[in-house]
Amino acid sequence: MTPGLLGGVALLATLVLSLVGLVLAGLSWWAQDRRYLEAARRVAPVAFLSALVSFGALEWALLTHDFSVRYVALHHSVKDPLWVTLVTPWAALEGSILLWGTLQAMYTWLVSRRVQVQGSATTGRTLLLDPWRAPVALGVLFATQVFFFAVMVFVAHPFDAVPNPPADGRGTNPLLQNHWMMAVHPVLMYLGFVGLSVPFAYAVAAMVARRYQSWIFETRWWTLVAWGFLTAAIFAGKWWSYEILGWGGYWAWDPVENASIIPWLLATAFLHTTQVQERRGMFKPWNFAYITLAFAATVFGTFLTRSGVVQSVHAFGDGPVGSLFLAFLLGVLALGLGLLSKVSGEVRDAGEVRWRTREGALLAGSLLFGTMAFVVVIGTVWPLVVEALSGAKVSIGAPFFNQVSAPLGVAALLLMGVGPVLPWRNTGGEIRRNLVVLGVALAAGTAAGLLLGLTLGVALAVGLFVYNLAAVALMVGQGVRERSRALGVSRGRAFLELASSSRRRFGSHVVHVGFALAALTIAFSQTYRFEESKTLRLGESWRTAGVEMTLRNVGVEDQGNRQSVYARVEVRGVDRRGLWADGTYTTRLNFYPQMGNQGLHAPDLKYTLYNDYYLILQAFDTERGQWATLRLVVTPLVLWLWVAGAVMALGTLYILWPSPAPQRQQAPGGAPA
Amino acid sequence: MRLALLLLTLLGLALAQPPQTTPPPDLSPEVFRIAKGLRCPVCQGESASESNSGVAQEMRRLIAEQLAQGKSEAEIRQFFVERYGPWILYEPPKQGLTLWVWLSPLIGLALLAYGLWRYLAATRARAVPADVSEEEIARLEAELHQPPDPHRRTP
Amino acid sequence: MRRFWPLLVLALGGLFWWGLQRPDPNALPSVLVGKPAPTFERPLLQPYRAEWGDRLELGEQVGSRPILINFWASWCLPCRDEAPLLEAYWRRYRDRLLILGVNVQDTEAKALEFIREYGLSFPSVFDPKGTLGVDYGTYGVPETFVIDAEGKVLQRHAGPVNEAVLRDMLRKAGLEGL
Structure with a gap:
């Protein structure tokens, strides 16, 4: 048994099983016979297992350097590090579709577990898929699965064989190897x-x-x-x-x-x-x-x-x-x-x-x-x-997308703040005070930004950020106050209880704060990005954007699967813009044999709480290593963009995190989200 | 030097990019700003500011050179449009067929808002019968059957 | 929307289907076609100086015959495919047309090596920075332009030429029966 054979068979089996699932789902819908539905439901896990086997076979082929499989020969090399080998299945088309198809099979299986075949009595579990809709839902999922596996079997086969297997393959796309992300x-x-x-x-x-x-x-x-x-x-x-x-x-x-x-x-x-x-x-x-x-x-x-x-x-x-x-x-x-x-x-x-x-x-x-x-x-x-x-x-x-998305983004941020503050159905006078607070927050934030010398757009982004924070603070504060008063508990305890009982509401606040933060960082980083390039000889210094850079060394390292040319640069902050910039930066150009002399940049960057210092090796003296051309990019707040992304993801996770059943009831102060 | 030897053996004949012989010129932030609006002709999906292909480097050099000659940004853009056509500009002109792209936010918003307005008008119309107050129903009934049927009034 | 959605879906499908049928989605029409070719004066590479002088000015060559300008570089792999073909055409038809090479973004030593390797006898000028490439709006190497006897650009071909393409280009320039 070779990985190629196993993978090919499993792939075909998955296609056939998905087709069978589709036909069974169709039959149960046409004939209104639940036995077919039951059968379709049972096919889903088998199809998933089979898809998993074909995915595993691809990993197997990669790990054992089986270059008789075309995909392995084209996208893998014995020199690839282990983690690169493990992620190579999604480094190119055929493997990506296999991953996609396998995930689809997994989701189909998860949905099939929700299908309720017997009777109509719902047993407290509200998320069951009733027998009237289940055939259609499963049918759609199976059909999607059939599409992916048919594409693989007939057009983009991940286990196509090479007649004369090479001794070593071409290696993974270097762009993928360059960063674990x-x-x-x-x-x-x-x-x-x-x-x-x-x-x-x-x-x-x-x-x-x-x-x-x-x-x-x-x-x-x-x-x-x-x-x-x-x-x-x-x-x-x-x-x-x-x-x-x-x-x-x-x-x-x-x-x-x-x-x-x-x-x-x-x-x-x-x-x-x-x-x-x-x-x-x-x-x-x-x-x-x-x-x-x-x-x-x-x-x-x-x-x-x-x-x-x-x-x-x-x-x-x-x-x-x-x-x-x-x-x-x-x-x-x-x-x-x-x-x-x-x-x-x-x-x-x-x-x-x-x-x-x-x-x-x-x-x-x-x-x-x-x-x-x-x-x-x-x-x-x-x-x-x-x-x-x-x-x-x-x-x-x-330039086009930036210009048109800015006003839409501003409008979305405005709505995001005020929306959750407004009540459902009808708005009376009681929220007027809140609206005034929000308006003041927006105006004060923008004014503060302008006073700090920011551009109007960025100042507005600051205002909108403050405004959104104020909105969340208002809502949380109100809920906490009401609860602590009603139940006679401390504010801190009321907050914790509310946060754990109305997860959906608190999670959405967190996501919204993350989004507002992302918008703020985008405004700053797009507006105040600075970029300049200069050629330095060894020992020469260059002073710009608040930093002084001195080129110390240019050299090359053999790293097995690539040649890495590096420039070592000493950076020192000379004024406020260069605060926290100090350090020795090693910026690289990596050369992979499969890309000829087109180097891939591995810039060195230092994140700080405000500015990022990003140093790119643009060119270097190939003959004697006497000079290097550096490009310096200074961008504010990019670190916070990643924080914003993490906040949004964590907020979503918080909403999704399974919680004990009784918290479905509404607690005082916890208005339904 | 070792560096040169290594690169020579490494690169061999499989070259896809021009070799670097002299250091590229120093580029000011202004150069990058202008280059950002120009498309790199070789790479097709990157701007002349981002790409490190030979043409993009030459474009940045030309921009720097023309800035040094005192040319304006518009003139520099025009220089490239004359050679590559409007394709080279990442910002589509606000005229002709590409004007529609600039109008797309307004068109999209108008279409969606119109759809929403029609939808809400329909749902409001359907909601009306339910929204008629009981008082009104009673009054209408009273007008229909004078005197009103007492059985209907029992709670 | 209820009635028009099939039209929208069909329009979208038609657009993409058409997009997929294009022989080369990345092909860029040259804005120079129909316009006078940008003139230039550049140093010739060493092997051609004896016959053509130290520098070559395009304007001086225009008039008597069509000109084929070929942008090439030693580091460009497809250039190696077309070099022998260009050389063969030059040897056969040098009395009826001028083939002019423009070596771009290259080092002189590498360029000379390339010329020796393929025995190129048509003249090539040297443009290490590739400014001429930008002047002609090239988006890669190799690219080939045909210029008629009036100095107007007739056609641009991006990528390596083969015999059929070359014949077609020359037919446009009025060179029948090649």
Whole structure:
């Protein structure tokens, strides 16, 4: 038994099992026979196991350097370090699809555990999937799985054999080897992408079975999980891009980056409008539309990456896979929107929404996120539209996206602060005091920023940050006061009790604070980024941006799988801008044999509480090592961007963390989120 | 020197990038700012500020040179547009087909807001019957059956 | 939306389908086509100085015959594929057309080595910084431009030329029956 054989067989078995699951789910729906449903439910774990075996086979092939497998020969080398070998399955197309398919099989299995086959009595567990919707939901998930495994079996086979196995392979893409974050980022991304397939499957089932309300509660957990992974993935991607791509930025609005933010924006919109449906039974058709678009956007992203249809640093152009993903994308859109157009006449929501209420703010917020998603989609595909219509080539890049996203971001931050303060349904005079406090916080923060000499935009970002903190403080403070008064406990205890009893509410506060912090850091780092480059001879000093840099040494190290050219630079802060900059920096250019003489930057950077000092080796004296060209990038607050990402992820985790059953009841002061 | 030898053996003939012979010129923050708005022609997805390809380095050098000659940012952009076409600009012109991109936030917001407004109008219309106060129902009934049916009034 | 969504989905699908059918999505049309070729004066590489002088000015060459300008560098791998073809055409048709090489972003020693290796006899000018590449709006090497007898750019080809491409380019320049 070779890994290639085992993997190939397991892959085929997974495809067949997924097809069987799909057919069984279909039969149980057509024949309304629960025995088929029971069988489909039992197929899911077997399919997952089989997918896991094929994934394991790929790892096995990599770990044993089995170069008779084409994927291993192309993307692995005996010189690769162990951790690189372990993450190589998602370093290229075939392995990525295998990871994606395997995760999909896992989620299908998790959903299948919720399927309730016998009887209609709900046994206290409210999240069971009833036998009317279960066949459809499972069918959608199995169909997705069939797609991924069919793509692998017929087009992008991870276990294709090489007729004459080489003695050593080409090695993993050096960009991946350069930073451990790349080991994490794709997995998080796929977990997020796949996670959205579950609410989508439930939504389709809801439309087919005409049970429009309950899926929202049932998929709340799934949506949050997916959203949390997407958020973490986006921040991980930014982190990687900042530390590795060697230009000292974290977001370039490249089409493929855009493709990752579109599902996030739509999922964010969806997450907020579901609350309106949960609470008021309204907005049902919009939620169907949002989840369809969000799931379609995950496929859209892969289509963009893999087809090379738009120009991008990340576009790979892998032949027919692009067209298949296009077909799948159109299929998802047709299924979701087609069903929606059939049922939307029947979903007769009723109720009045006033704008100055919680639901008003939630709807307005979803409008902003929807608009932003629209803008990013248009901005990403418009070069193609222009080319189709006029034949001309145009570029739409960072300057455009930065300009249009700023006002939308400001509006979103304004709503984010005030929304949770507003009550549901009707706003009386009682919150006027709170609104005044928020207005004062906004004005004071902005004024303080202006007094400190910040630009108007950054000062406004400061104001909005203070305003959002004030909003959270107001809400938490009010709840704590009410509770401590009602139960006669101390404020501290009231706070702890509230925080543990209304997790959803407190978690969302944490996420909101994280988002406000992220916005603040983005405003600072985009506005006050400084960048300059200069060639230094050995021993020469360069004074700029508050630091003095002295080039001490230029040399080269043989690191096995790469040659690493380094420049050692001594940095000393000379004024306030250079505070905390002191240290010896070793900035590198790594040369990998598979990339010729195109070096990959491994910049050295020092995070501090305010400025980051980021030193890039641009060029060096190849003949005698007498000079090096350095690029210095000084960016404020990037460290806090990672903190913000962690805060958002932890806030999501806090909401999701399983808690003992009785805390579902509302405690005094803990208004439902 | 060892460095040179190593690189020579390492790079051999499999070259994809021009070799560095003389140090590149020093670049001011202004150069990077302008380069950020220009697309690197080789890499297709990076700006001339980020990329380290030969063309991008030459573009940065040209920008520095032209700045030193006292040319304005607009003139420098124009210099590159004449050679590469508007494709080289990362900020699409606010005219012709790309004007629509600039309008996309307004269009998107307007479309969504219109949809939301229509939706809310429909739900409000459906909500009206339920919202009619009991007093009103009683009054209408009173008008219909004078005198009102006493059985209907029992709680 | 209820009635129009199929149109939207179809439009999106059609757009992407069209996008996938393009032979080369990254191809960039040159803005120079139809315009006078940017003129330049550059030092020739050493082997050509005896015949062509120390420096070559493009303007002086325009007029009698079409000119094929080929941007190349020793570090560029595809350039190695097309060099023998260009040399063969130059030997055969040097009385009817001028092939002019522009060596960009290279060192003189490496360039000379390349010329020796492929026995290139058509003249090449030396442009170590690659300024001419920017002037011609190239986005890589190799790239080939055809200039007609009036000095106008007729066509640009990005990437290595093969025989069919080369014939086609020369036909556009009015050189039939090559």
